[in-house]
Amino acid sequence: MSNNAEAIPFFTPPSTRFAQLGFLKIAELACRQHGDKVWIGEKNNAVLLLAGARHVRLLIEQESQFVKEFEHLSSASTIGRILLGQSLTTSKEGEEWRLARKLTTPLVNPKSPLLKQNTNLSAHWLLDILQDPQQTSLREICLQWALMCVAEGFFGQGISLAQLNTLIGHFRSIYLQLIIAAPTSDYEALCRHPALVAFRLEVESLLGPLLDDARCGNATMLERLCQALSPGAHPDARERVINILLGNLAASVDNTGIALLWTLTHISQHPHYQQCVREESAHGKRNMASAIVRESLRLTPVTAFFERLVAENIMVDDYIIPAGTRVLFSPWLVHRNAACWAEPLCFRPERFLGQEKIAPEYFLPFSVGKRNCVGMTLALDQLTTAVATLCEHFQFSLAPSTPPAALTPLFALNVIPRGDVSFILESTDKAEQNVFIQ
Template sequence: MIRPYAVLPTFEVDGTRLRAIGILKTVEEAVATEGDCVRLRFADSADLVVLGGARHVRDWQQKEACFGKDVMTLPSSAAVGRLLLGDALTFAHDGDEWRRVRKLTLPQVNPKCASLQRALTESADWLVEQFATSMPVTLRALTLEWAVRAVMPPFIGHTCTLREGQRFAIDTHQAFYALIRKAATVDRSALLHDPTLLNYRQRLHALVDASLSGIAKEPDTMLAQLYHALDVARHPERKASLANQVMGNLSGSIDNPATSLQWCLIHLARHPEVQTRIYQEARAQPRDGISLQKCPLTLAAVKEALRLTPVSSLVERTVLQDIDIDGYRLPAGTAVLFSPWLVHHDARVWPEPMRFNIDRFLQGPVPPYHYFPFGTGKRHCVGMSLSLHQLVITLARLSLSCRVQLATGTRPVDLRPEFGLNLAPRGDVSLTATPLAAPISADSF
């Protein structure tokens, strides 16, 4: 028998506690109390239904047409992202707009592109150099610059400085967070005139305008390619869409990979035996260097880091048509949350879920509804392959130079995950490095 939405297990969300512990902890409490199919009821905003089990992810994958990405209803993060970055791929409307933007973006984030390969390798080597000292290295600034170095040149060229790229990434994060908080109490028209949004858009367009001045000298950048694909010279009204798409791709290719690398380095620092295995794999590579395909063990380490600490821990969707889940009827328009965090830590899916064990990913394929750090379905992250290449190349090359460990005095609280816009370490963690007796170049074989 199908039961109505009104009798769905319900968790009353206390606003004061929500502000204190955040949405991810609130979701965990709701699931622990009411089960993994539970309605969150808020005093001042619409309900959210948590679908926190692997079976729910399978339902999503099998009935993808029933779930859409709502970029209009505040205070959803997708709706705030739409205000900030317009028709960028992540925030494009389902349907023709999304298909059009995705078609333009996919070739530009292919890690086989020569310009991307060069930038990924150079950024990895730059990071290795930063560890060539006995001084502690703080991860937030390090990984941010690493990510900017990897994607800014092939995306928008060299006209603007790396420092400007870092500032843009920080501005995006801060503006997003500020507007998310405001969106809970003000309407769309107020947000459209909010100084935070207006100032951010002004800085974004200034960066794009400056970069456009260099596209004749750098015709292979994403900016140059999309400028011509959109025929902006003849259709200047498309310039805003160009800015949204390129800078949306740039932002997404900086923030999440930077945070992912923080987690990878932290997990490896706590597991020196895995660093040794990565080193053994990397030093056996042929002269043409390190790649994703040749480093399955390193890839497994990255995947396990993203299982334990998935940067995107919650995924928002909207029910597009009435659907039955766990014997309950969810009506069209219901906002739902799927959670990599919950599924990745579910002992029914992952034995000893809190243990870092890279061999989980060396024993055959993992069902897609058990593991989805990059989302799933047609709107999964198109930068997944690029991000995995970036992380694997960097960790493998680093393993040939040194071993990393947590700096003396690291507090356990700093290592705890904290969910803001994504899942990041609570503190700015520092690592130290011990050089290998005879560092080996990845290009010397």
């Protein structure tokens, strides 16, 4: 029995194959060939993939040994930090991270009257927009829906949805530009990237006036952050408030919006589940709608991997993993592991309707531990409300024109369908049909 981490198998795909397949497929191939513990990449610059549920359990039990890291420029966490500074989603553990989480948590409570109202209004907006023959992109509709769910809770009514939508679009573009530039740039060069400089000016011009006019209150995330951090009196706090707002907004919109897109993609192929939702809704229940959301998040979690750095030497499966090792945990691979789930590639929401509690190392679409998604309960409520509302009014199916390859996953900022997906929507009240293209 070896305790040398270098004895763990390596998987080094050719660069051309990596570009063609993408990292998600590479990780699946690596596990298929070498098991759920494997180095991926060149030996002098590899990341250790820990893809088993037992590895997630180790993370839960020894969380302090696995920390956020920012030293490796190609990592998503480093790019996020360059973009967002000490925001909730990117900062290291510490006083600033704890403060950001403490301030944010009460404002993503799905029972909040404001958020509940916006969740319901956004779900009914979906009903209207899906009947508009001019709309052709279901992906953009889902992202717009996610933005509508949270925008007022973040900013009140001081900024338009169109402005916020443009800002988030630019955020995605800059993020990808920095990821591409990272392998050939040092940290300081990335911080001076012209596109990033222009983006920061755009953010300040849009959000800065809101901070200047903010009241001291608890109604919105903006007000709560301004009350706690006093951005008018402390220049550094101004940037912190903006970064926390932008980081949480981007995560809330992209992850929840794409999760809705995948959920609709799954249930469009299973009309009997839609009927179950309708029957439950007639009795004021939505257990099946909630189970459908969870099963979609199991089968296609939008966060396929999350990265940590080993803080101190640690034993993993009888191997000593040295401090400083970059490791990847994978909700995607755990969720599709037959050792954790019966018939893991089948869409079966009934898994989440039983009385038995599902172990956290088996189901982690929002990560695990103290760094799990602060808004996960809110996101589940938003998605469940949208599914229940849509199923009540529509019967939808996958259009025959959709090629099977379009439904395969592509790992970019998050996991999205690889191509255009078409749906046939039929009103449950009227014999009308519309086709929309994602």
